[in-house]
Each structure stands twice: as C-alpha cells, then as structure tokens.
Amino acid sequence: MKRTLIPLILSALLAPLPASAMDVIKGEILQGWVRPDGNRVAAIRMTMAPGWKTYWRAPGDMGIPPHFDWAGSKNLSAVAVEWPTPTVFREENLTTIGYKDQVVLPLVITLPTKGAPVHLKTTIDMGVCLDVCVPAQLHLDGVIDTDATRAEPAIAASLAQRPYTAKEARVAKATCAIRFVDGDLELETTITLPNTGGPELVVIETGHPDLWVSEADTTRHGNTLTSKVDVAHSTGGPIALNRAHIRMTVLGSKHAVDIQGCTPG
Template structure:
C-alpha cells in the first residue's frame, strides 16, 4: 500500500476562549507508518491563526506547556511525543518558547496488538498566545490503520527537526553544580560544545514536574556554555536533584542540542 498522509481530525474544541477566538488553533491526527517491530508512528498537526503561537514542553516565562490525556484510546499502551526544535520568542521582559503558524508533533505509539488498528483519542490542554495568552483545549479522535512502512514526508520532516543528540551536537562535557544563595537553590551547568548559532539559550528541565525552574542566564566563552537557574519546589517542600535526570537543551539559531544528564565536575 502506498504511504499517504490522511487527516483524521473529527473535532478541535477550544475552551475557555471567547467566541471571536474559537478558530485560533486547529488540530488533526496524521496517519504515519508501521515500524519494523509492529509499533506505529503517527502525528498531531496543529495550525494556528496568523499572529498566534503555542508552547513547547518547557514554555519559558508565563507559558502553558501542553498536557496530553490519552484516556479512551484503544490498542495503545504508550505514546512518546517527539518534539521538533522550538523557536525562542524574546519580548520585552519576557521569553517564551514554542511554535507559530504550524507544528507537527510526531508520536511513537506502542501497540499491544500488532497489525491491528489504533483508536487514538486525546485531549490536549495547552496555551495559545497573541497579544494575550489564554488556555485552550483540543479534542482529537481518529483511527490509525495504515499498513504502510514508508515514512510520511510531513512527519519525517518534523522528526528531522528534533534537536541533535549530545553526540551529534559535539558535546564533550556537561557538568552541573548545586549551591545555595540566601536560602535559594541555584543550579549551574557548564557544557562544552560548538556554537549553536546566535543568542543561545539553555533550557534546563529537572525531570520533576513539582519543581519550578527559572529562565537561565546563559553565557558563552569559547567552546564553553554556562547557564544558571534558580530552582524551587512548587509547594515549598525540600528539593532533591538527580543529576542523571537533568535535561539541558541548547537552543541556537543554527540548531538545537538535547543533553541528558550531567556530572559534578
């Protein structure tokens, strides 16, 4: 069967946007292909009205990260969202990270019954932003039943836009140091890698959703990129960081680099 792109969107509902903004974002499920192990690749394509954007998994100041609920799906035991490299939006006193116009989010779907169709249902809670930023919700429902094994161009192109791995990005070392300043926890990372282009930004994720991380102060000197962030617990509780779970994404004008884990020195 020839591989083809089949939109399966049945609904794209927004809440609580005012009626005049109901069409600022639309979503659709895209057929993908079957992997050699019987699992599937599909995608969600989101299209924003002119002047609107949505957010990456780590949205920066004041952003709302997308949250996916797969309840109601059938023949699905897990979904990995593969994020293409986002854009850094710098405004006065505000930096956010996300996508404008359109984004395709590839999905790697674990399938318990190999060869059978997947009924994919998802609710996506997210934020959309123009002159104002508001919460939104997409409801998508579709059947993924292609038997194609060739990659679909639109999804393959998005997969190709993912950040480089540490090896691909030329990372030779990544360290992180923890200190306290007036009772506040500070995390400093030092990454040795080639220049990613332009005004680089390091985004730090702790792997713990109950921890808040500030925007990084990022500075490059030669081959070394240093960043500092403040870390706080959302409920004021104690903080325990696992260096192996700290994720550092370098966003540059030329490319992005995704680095998982750091060492004390």
C-alpha cells in the same frame, strides 16, 4: 524573578478566549506509518489562527506547558512525543518558547497488539498566545490503521527538525553544580560543545513537574557554555534533583542540541 510573583504574572496574562478555542487552534491526527518493529509513527498537527502561537514542552518562564491525556485510547501502551526544534520568542521582559501558526508533533506509539489498528483518543491542555496568552483545550479522536511502511512527508520533515543529540553535536562534557544562594536553590550547568550560533539559550528541565525553573542566565567562553537557573517547588515543598534526569536543550541560531543527564560539577 522570585517564585512568589509567578501566580500574579500568569493571572495577568490569562484572559478569556476570543469566541472559542476552535477559533484559535485546530488539531488533526496524521496516520503516519508502521515501523519495522510493528509499532507506529503518527502525528498531531496543530494549526493556529494567523499570528497565534503555542508552547513547547518547556515554554519559558511564564508559558503554559502542554499536557496530553491519552485516557480512552485502545491498543496503545505508550506514546512518545518527538518535539521539533521550537522558536524562541523574545519580547520586552519576556521570553517564551514554542511554535507559530502550525506545528506537526510526531508520535511514536508502542502497541501491545502488533498489526492491529490504534484508537487514539487524547485531550490536550495548552496555552495559545497573540497579544495575550490564554488556555485552550483540544479533543482528538481517531483510528490509526494504515499499513504503509514509507514515511509520511510532513511527519518525516518534523522529525528531521528535532535537536541534535549530544553525540551528533560533539558534546564533550556536561556537568551540574547544585548550591543554595541566599536561601534559594541554584543549579549551574556547564556544557562543553562547539558554538550553536548566538544568541544561545539553554533550557533546563528537572524531570519533576512540580519544580519551577527560571530562565537561564547563559554565557559562553570558547567551547564552554555555562548557565545558571533558580529552582523552586511550586507548592513550597522540598526539592530533590536527580542529575540523571536533568535535561538541557541548547537553542542556537544555527541548530539545537538535546542533552540528557549531567555529572557532578
């Protein structure tokens, strides 16, 4: 798909929310626990109206990636969202990636003052979908002050659903080849790993928010998984790729694998 079509397609998919965003998706903060290092694990639980879904961090060719704004939070120096393995939704001429009905997003929160509560304040801009995809926004505000050290079951279950690491999945090698084809930048990744269950989808992220990446054309031969994507700048600017920042997630029917970085191929 050519990048000039992206704004037109997104415009066609966006429509007014049915009544209000709160009728479609609700959010709440889960307290979690204190880690041995004094930092905290908490979570955001999103519950959608029946049949509705929201997007993963890499939502597919036409999805709306979620954006978290933590401004106004107190006793918080960093937040890492730990994404559970998403579902691949395949429809005619459209593939999106996300979560249906409900998702728990674990948060690993780094505190400048250990032992003190965290005032967590966030605005989440996202997309939600049923027959059409629409923009939504959540505002969450709460104090995390538990002194529990035992894992909270709902958050622990979500953490257990994260993709395997490259080491856990026995990835032997991951290479990236960057080339221009008919004036467009093409990125080809080659990953050596056991089969994750077909059909497999490789999601490629560049680490640069202004770069658009097409859906991967993926093929497997034995233990070699090859994927090709087109990469374009959202505003037509120059493209710079750092192989160390390229992230490849293999989504198979049996399990998923998260691979950070690649070598020249």
